[in-house]
Amino acid sequence: MPTPESVPTVDPRLAHAMSRPLHGDSLPRRTARSLRKLTASAAQEVADESGLARDLQQPVTTGRVIAVTSIRGGVGKTTTSALLTRTFNHYRHDPVLALDTDAALGTLPVRLGAESVRWSCSDLAQLITPSMQLTDVTGYLVPVADGGWLLPAGHGRLSAPLDMQTYRTVTLALRRYFAVTVVDCECLPGEVARTAMDTAHARVVVAPMTAEGVNGTRTVLDWLAQLPHAALATTVVALVSNSPDPVLDPRVAASHLRETGVTVVPLPYDRHLAGGGPIRPAQLGQTTRRAATRLAAEALVRAVRTR
Structure with missing residues (x-):
């Protein structure tokens, strides 16, 4: 198979126009946090983070696949996959893979800081063999x-949707090389997304x-509850706020899903x-x-429990 050309993830003319990224917290908030570190609550935060670190660093016997999807685009699916x-x-010292299965100009390469892309899922499905190291x-x-x-x-161009056979070939082949694979799926009810949700750990x-x-999302959870292998027990919901002033009460929303x-x-x-x-990570x-x-720890704990 001929080697594909390397394609920039962002047009160089736009890349030069990008402004310096903002920090996730404003300066007053960062200052207030520095003052809170002097209080006793800081010790509890350290203890909580240590517990999450243990969950994230637990050994895996075989590669674990974590599928990420949503009911529609533009809600933060790819951002969550990148996070x-x-x-x-x-947290981990063994290989981790981010697998993008959304061929409709997905932005996972951009979010992960890739300057260019060359080989795709479909390319690798034709090339990979069991003898590869x-x-x-x-x-x-x-x-990354x-x-x-x-x-x-x-x-990096508008491509045909990934087919189910290619997805199965790539994920089954790559699992033995990577401790954790995060799959950024297409939105439900796409065929590959349903396959990924059904087969992921x-x-x-x-x-x-x-x-x-x-x-x-509640409808999706009800569908997962009907799958024959207790898929709901290995599912976590990321409830994403895309506005500083959400119109829905977060406590009510979380309670409805729980x-x-x-x-x-x-x-x-x-x-x-x-x-965008x-x-x-330092700017979050x-x-x-x-x-x-916490989201990563919750997902991995469930993935490790799956046989």
Whole structure:
């Protein structure tokens, strides 16, 4: 197979026009947090973070696949996938893979800071063999700046949707090389998204903090409850605020989703994430960083429990 051309993830003319990314927390909030570190509550925060770190660093006997999806686009699915990938890369010392299956100009490469893409899922499905070593496989992947690897869905252009057979071939082949694979799925009810949700070791459903978003997500959870292998028990909901002033009461929204038995992790509005572009962990708000860590830990704990 001929080697594809390397394609920039962002047009260079636009890349030069991007402004400096904002910090997730405003300066007054960061100052107030520094003062709170002098209080006794800081010790409890450290203890909580240590517990999450243990969950994130637990060993896995076989590669675990965590599928991320939502009921529609534009709600934070890819951003959540990138946050999970960044978090696993930070805490784990074994290989982590971000797998993009949304060929409709998905933005996962941009969010993970990839400057260009070359090989796609479809390309690798035709090339990968059982005799390959990790070093052979990573030659077809995009290295992520803070560790880990990325396999894009396409070549940075509008591509045909990924088919179910290609998805199955790639995920089954790559699982033996990577301890954790985060799959950024297409939106439900797409065929690959349904397959990924059905076959993954754990699932993250991204719900926007709106009445219709929470209502639609509840429908997805009811569908997962009907799957024959207790899929709901290995599902976590990321309740995402895409506005600093949500119109829906977060407590009511979370309570409505928890009625199905799932764990709900709120992801707050963050100025850095709202700006688009590459996610820089140091620029995230403290609450966002803590929420992303908890979400990753909750997902991995469930993935490890799955046989």
